[in-house]
Amino acid sequence: MSLSKIGAALGVLVASVAISPAAAQAATAATVVSPKRPLNVREGAAVWTRSLRTLPNGTAVQIECQVKGQLIDQGPVRVTDQWDRLTDGSFISDAWVRRGPAAPACTPAQQTAAPTAAAAAAGATTAGTVASGAIPLKARSGPARAAFLYSGLPNGTALNIACQVQGEPITGTMRATAAWDRLDSGAYVSDAYVKRTAEPPACAATAAPAAPAPAPAQAAPVAEAGRWVSPLPGFSARPGFRTPTNPNHVGVDIMSFVGTPIHAAAAGTVLEVVCNIEAGHSCDQTGSASIGGCGWYVKLQHAGGVSTLYCHMVRRGVVKPGQKVAAGQVIGYVGSSGNSSAPHLHFEVHVHTPPTSPGNAIDPLPFMRTHGASIG
Ligand SMILES: [Zn+2]
Structure with missing residues (x-):
């Protein structure tokens, strides 16, 4: 499944994490089931977090607790969004694990205690140098050439790399890679043109990127997206973005009625019209809290590197990928998929x-x- 689909899969309603008082005590014995290739052990509950090591098929592991993360539908044991936190603080997808009863849910403290989250919080940086030859290396607002251009960094410029993210693959002077280095300024440069001796840590998946300081004389990226409007005029969102009990809920919920028109929040281009749901279920039926996925959704790309996502539509969105939409244009209808x-x-x-x-x-x-279209 694509990264964007995964992002949608994580933005789900009522993903309540049951807190078990026994979570910290007993570890659950389990076995890795990964016959074709070794299983990646990661620093977070998603495949875009850094792989710390691999475990061969049949390895015995001790699960400390489980967290809700990226939905994995490729594993041999089960389709699940549960990730197992091992006793050293690393994570493996429960889709690749044979075990007895489910391990207890991680406490919020356990979820945020990942080694690299602590490292990122400490503000440590990795030293690097621009190795781009005659052409300055472009520092951008995101990990892709389509992202907003902040400035050009001449060959030899010293860099302080905060962490790495996966983005557009680039072949450069140093290596061919999809890794982009997030600088301490918040800007991104392709790692393909960076000379360095150490491997920067992966950026914490749970931390939203800090807003980069815009270069002088260039407009703030978001300002380019034009007029913003409420996606559901007349209905209010309840606060619910990354709450302590639901840290993977990366959106807000606007309660409404089946069939209420959903409007594009700003002008843009339709990126995706997708059914995102756990295997064995249909987006054309009423969903439930026990089914994974955000149902029928539409994703829009706006100017300035801003995207919006609209989940749980009653049926397939009424727009098509690649289509341009205006602010306020109807893109689908409220449902509960x-x-x-x-x-x-x-x-x-x-x-x-x-x-x-x-x-x-x-x-x-x-x-x-901030954009004149309050939904709260
Ligand atoms: Zn939600």
């Missing part, structure tokens, strides 16, 4: 896109307020 317990719109805003990921989701409430 996928991981949804009542008719509502799950609405996400991402910055520094494409691609969207949980890491670049921002709270839609202040964003929409």
Whole structure:
């Protein structure tokens, strides 16, 4: 499944994490089932987080607790969004694990105690040097050439790399890679043109990128997206972005009625019209809290590297990928498809896109307020 689909899969309603008091005590014995290739052990509950090591098929592991993360539908054991936190703080997808009863849910403290999250918080940076030859290396608002251009960094410029993200693959002077280095300024440069001796840590998947400081004399990226409007005029969103009990909820929910028209929040281009749901279920039926996925959704790309996502539509969106839409144009209708317990719109805003990921989701409430289209 594509990264963007995964982002949508994470933005689900009522993903409540049951907190078990026993979570910290007992570890659950389990076995890795990965016959074709070794299983990646990661620093977070998603495949875009850094792989720390691999485990061969049949390896015995100790699961400390489970967290809700990226939905994995390729594993041999089960289709699940549960990830197993091992006793050293690393994660493996539960889709590749044979075990007895499910391990207890991780406490919020356990979820955020990942080694690299601590490293990122400490502000440590990796030293690097631009190795781009005659052409300056472009520093951008996101990990792709389509992202907003901040400035050109001449060959030999010293860099402080905060962390790495996966983005557009680039072949450069140093290597061919999809990795982009996030600088301490918040800007991104392709790692293909960076000389360095150490491997920078992956950017924490749970931390939204800090807003880069715009270069002088260039407009702030978001200002280019034009007029913003409420996706569901007359209905209010409830706060719910990354709450302590639901840290993977990267949008807000606007309760409404089946069939209420959903409007494009700003002018843009339709990126995706997709059914995102757990295997064995249909987006054309009413969903439930026990089904994974955001159901029928539409993703729009706006100017300035901003994307919006609209989940749980009653049926396929009424727009097509590649289609241009105006602010306020109807793109679909409210429903309750996928991981949804009542008719509502799950609405996400991402910055520094494409691609969207949980890491670049921002709270839609202040964003929409700032853009003159309050939904709160
Ligand atoms: Zn939601």
